[in-house]
Amino acid sequence: MPSQRISDVGAVGSAFRLWKLYGFESPADLDLEDLALAQGVLVLEGRLDSAEARLIRKGNMGLIRLSDSILEPGRKRFAIAHEIGHWLLHKSVSQVLACTSEDMIAKYKASEPEIEANYFAAELLMPQKLFVPRINGKRPSVALVKEQTRFFLTTMTATAIRWMELTDDYCAVVFSEQGRIRWWRESKPLEGRFWLDAGAALSPHSVAGEYFQGKPISGAAEPVDAEAWVEDAGRLGESTLVEEAFVMERYGQVMSILCFP
Numbered sequence: 001m002p003s004q005r006i007s008d009v010g011a012v013g014s015a016f017r018l019w020k021l022y023g024f025e026s027p028a029d030l031d032l033e034d035l036a037l038a039q040g041v042l043v044l045e046g047r048l049d050s051a052e053a054r055l056i057r058k059g060n061m062g063l064i065r066l067s068d069s070i071l072e073p074g075r076k077r078f079a080i081a082h083e084i085g086h087w088l089l090h091k092s093v094s095q096v097l098a099c100t101s102e103d104m105i106a107k108y109k110a111s112e113p114e115i116e117a118n119y120f121a122a123e124l125l126m127p128q129k130l131f132v133p134r135i136n137g138k139r140p141s142v143a144l145v146k147e148q149t150r151f152f153l154t155t156m157t158a159t160a161i162r163w164m165e166l167t168d169d170y171c172a173v174v175f176s177e178q179g180r181i182r183w184w185r186e187s188k189p190l191e192g193r194f195w196l197d198a199g200a201a202l203s204p205h206s207v208a209g210e211y212f213q214g215k216p217i218s219g220a221a222e223p224v225d226a227e228a229w230v231e232d233a234g235r236l237g238e239s240t241l242v243e244e245a246f247v248m249e250r251y252g253q254v255m256s257i258l259c260f261p
């Protein structure tokens with residue numbers, strides 16, 4: 001991760017140390033609730049209004065309350081890992097932290113502790129050492145992201161973001177809802193060169209845009225006019241790109257994986 005900031009390096013280092021300390025060899029060894037307990041933090045599920053998880057700190061004891069509205073096991077794992085990140089990294093920030101689903105994907109415009117907790121969670125659940133060899137030389141696709149979710153016991157969302165963080169490829173992942181771009185993440189080589197406006201309407205010429213107009217998704221990667229996604233496509237030097245879309249029924253969202261030639 002060449003362009004990481006110092007604080008992210010600290011977050012990643014802390015997660016890596018836990019793998020070494022407990023001798024984890026694969027994601028299946030990682031029981032998040034046991035790991036939290038070993039750090040002095042009890043995890044309880046219960047009702048939480050408008051937050052995914054909350055961390056309460058009292059001296060050396062901590063309590064993570066996990067929203068019982070989270071259904072996916074991978075999403076629970078990420079939320080607990082994110083809170084363990086706060087526990088280990090942000091002792092002096094606050095004694096009570098409530099984290100929303102937006103915080104769990106935070107990067108742009110987010111506060112530093114949220115970004116750090118996400119880097120920590122990503123490295124804890126999908127260590128770079130294990131992730132990179134599995135994606136090396138491969139372009140991201142829905143099938144390959146799914147394959148990683150099964151291995152790392154993570155969600156499609158967290159896994160696609162992780163892929164973008166760790167690949168040298170020219171690609172991006174975009175999440176859209178009700179015909180509009182919700183949020184997106186580009187790979188490192190595209191940083192500063194690829195920008196979408198969150199909230200903007202999807203182009204009717206994108207695969208995701210067609211889906212929201214009622215056309216079913218083919219399930220294959222399709223070439224699309226680069227202008228359908230990037231306003232100033234000429235600047236990137238490409239006139240077409242490949243889009244593969246995946247419908248996340250539970251959230252009414254579409255995930256588009258975009259790859260530049």
Ligand SMILES: [Zn+2]
Pocket residue numbers: 082086097098099100103113114117
């Ligand atoms: Zn948080």
